Amino acid sequence: MFWELIATVFAGLGGAGIALLLRKLTKQSAPKWLVPVFAGGAMLGFQIQGEYEWYDHQASLLPEGVVVVKAVQEEAPWRPWSYVFPQTIRFIAADVANSATNKIDPNLVLVDLYFFERRHMAKRVPQIVDCVQKARTDFTQSFTSSDKSTQSTATWHPLERDDLLLKAVCTG
Structure with missing residues (x-):
C-alpha cells in the first residue's frame, strides 16, 4: 500500500507536468487551474485503473x-x-x-x-x-x-x- 501511495503521488506529478507543458506550449495562455486539475485527474485515474486491474493481476499470480x-x-x-x-x-x-x-x-x-x-x-x-x-x-x-x-x-x-x-x- 505504501508503494501504491508513492505511485499515486508520482502520477499526480506527471499530470501536473503535462499541464505545465501545455501552459508553456501555449505561452502561458492556458489557465493556471489546469495544473491541479490534471494532477488530481491523473491521481484519480491511476487509482481507478489499479482498482480494476487488481483482480486480473492477483488471479494471474495464483499457482x-x-x-x-x-x-x-x-x-x-x-x-x-x-x-x-x-x-x-x-x-x-x-x-x-x-x-x-x-x-x-x-x-x-x-x-x-x-x-x-x-x-x-x-x-x-x-x-x-x-x-x-x-x-x-x-x-x-x-x-x-x-x-x-x-x-x-x-x-x-x-x-x-x-x-x-x-x-x-x-x-x-
Whole structure:
C-alpha cells in the first residue's frame, strides 16, 4: 500500500507536468487551474485503473492447480463508474491440486479455499466438500460425516449443481 501511495503521488506529478507543458506550449495562455486539475485527474485515474486491474493481476499470480471458484463484483455510489463497469472487490480460489479425498468416504474431499480481498491479506479456510450431497462445511478436528444416520456436528451449506467449487473439486 505504501508503494501504491508513492505511485499515486508520482502520477499526480506527471499530470501536473503535462499541464505545465501545455501552459508553456501555449505561452502561458492556458489557465493556471489546469495544473491541479490534471494532477488530481491523473491521481484519480491511476487509482481507478489499479482498482480494476487488481483482480486480473492477483488471479494471474495464483499457482497452477489453484482455481478461482467465485468472484464478487460490486457497484458503489462513491464510485459512479462502477455502475457501468462493476468492480471485482474479492474472490475465492480453491487449491484443487492439493485437495484430498477421504479414504473412508470417497465422496468427501478436503480442499483449501483462499479468500482474497483488495488491500487485505489472503485467508486460508479448509473446507470439506460432499460431492454426492452437493454441500460444503468447515473442516474441524471434530468433523463427522454428512451421513444422515450419524449425528453431525458440522453445519453443511448446500451448493448449487453448477457451483464452480463443486465442479472443480468433484470432477477428475
